[in-house]
Amino acid sequence: MDDQELLLRRMHAQFGRPEAAAVAVARSSGGVQAQDAAAARLALRARGVADPAEPGRAQAAGEVVSTWLMRGTLHLVPAADARWMLGLFAARNLAGGARRRRELGLTDEICARALELLPTLPQGPHSRAALVALLGERGVGIDPKGQAPAHLMAYAAAHGLLCRGADVAPREPGYLPMPAGGPPPADPAAALAGRYLAAFGPAGPADFGAWAGLPVTAARSAFEAASAEQPSPGLFAVAGAAGPSSGPPLVRLLGAYDGYLLGYRSRAVMLDEAFAQRINAGGGVIRPAVVADGRVLGTWRRERDGLVVEAFGPLPRGVRAALAEEAAAVAAFLGVPDVLTLA
Template sequence: MANTFGLRALNRATLARQMLLAREDVPVSEAVERLGGLQAQEPRPPYLGLWTRVAGFQAADLHAALHDRSLVRATMMRGTLHLVSAADYTALRAPLQPMLDTALRVLGKRAEGLDLDAVLPVARELLLERQRTFNEVRALLRERFPEVDDRALGHAVRMCLPLVMVPTQDRWGFPRTSEFALAESWVGTAPDEKAAPEALVLRYLAAFGPASAADAQAWSGLPGLAEVLDGLRPGLRVFADERGRELFDLPDAPRPDEDAPAPARFLPEFDSLVLAHADRTRVISDAHRPALTTKNLRVRATFLWDGFACGTWEMESRRKTATLRLRPFEPLPQEALDDLTAEGRALLRFAEPDAKDHVVTVAEDG
């Protein structure tokens, strides 16, 4: 009979993998691999996500890793932009392609006349010539395929060609409109087309386990992972949650005591911790989960107290004063406010180093 994992034990195990029980002194590229990648819909959140996890992290560390090409920003899990190591991109991109192909369904009628066998070779040639923005790619493809919707052309290229975004010296690594390059040109090797989903699932368990097949599917966007986990079963530990659902994990992965201290931590927008499980109660209650997502599907920045998401936060800078505003889901004890204030001021000093004052407040509607 499988051992049962309680809610707090699941919380602490996941926080340990995500470097949220203590900041760890590891190179940035290694940290990103251990974290299973960082969602990077916008360029700033990975910087904040690494600051909250890596001891002594400086923005220059991530800049350097992007420019030496050990880290790349590319379309990966769930068809969204992620920051991943170049090694993981090469090893894990191909197993995600069936999910990326399925993502083309969102085009609906706009995909009429779209012939991938004709479009993708042309797009490849355009990007072999030089790095280009997607506005350029769409315009040039429209010249060749005038009968096809330009957004459909761009979306097909983004989902079906292995591409990476080209970093610059902008503050957060990328400009508002970035150029793209073929992965094989930027990284030096094309994704391994023979790669199987087993490696993807093992990377997931290392970063977010113990977890169910449904959890792995929610993180990756890939269906059918129960069969993959079943094949890996002889080499995994198998547990059960309090509802009796099977949870899989790597044998030697950290599983700290459920009473292990969990310090106050700030997670940026789109952080994978709050997105990586089908059942997210190990991090946030079902009652509070709707508050994480805006009407236009932005995932709000959250803060953790005693390991669980207890509210959202936002940052602004005006007249040399940087302010971090807490919006708790429920009233917080004074101990939590004290710890969050200290941690919040440290985050402000990192994110807004030119500000003269760094202030943490609690919103009146929080």
């Protein structure tokens, strides 16, 4: 399998599915990166959620929730799956945040008392500030202006007490009790590996480990249990997965922190090293990207009078035509004029 075929298969696995509801996209993607709410909405759109009201509706209905999972990062997942997915990452995330909690004054005693009180508070959703105020009224004093409240929310989430639901105000996420969910799969790690391969394959165990934040040995074991097939040495895919059919280029305008850019150990095959810093200049920031048939060809931004694309070089005619169609769909989703500017 050469790089072109590999990228085509990955692109169509990630973005080539028919229109779907937010909960279905969150499930088939293995979770949607959600530390940036606007970027999460764009990630859903790129994978088949055409209605701009659908992400908010799904959250308000309790179909999807956000919690700290892969790599200790917020991900949007089906409510039915949140608890068993949390079981894969909670201990690792708690250990990873222990030092920072101590630095913020979140002692073991404060955290334990908060865990006791949270289930007794009035049912949410509540803003983070409201939860801190309610805990303060009951003797758990937390500085509301620093980072301590955010880390306490993540700590409580790792213990299965709460998660993020619909916003309670603009740019103000609401916290509510973690849903009970459905019965867990017999092998949660294998189930997650199967979802990863369906969305990101062909890929290797090291890719899965990098995406999930798991050791390669654990990732390899999950691949083996997922009954994956090997279409090429070192690369695995869902058994029976078909390759993409011929057609015009598949182009997507991806939001910041999109999972496609975070789904592999290396971006070298999709992104020319000469332009890598224009996507990731450091500090963990992943900029919005223009992707065509798996290759990152530029960046883009939203402006008041439309969308602006900064390509890394001349775009082939077929890509330009597909880009115009994609930009029109993104503009409609964002509610901006259907004006595309190539900078």
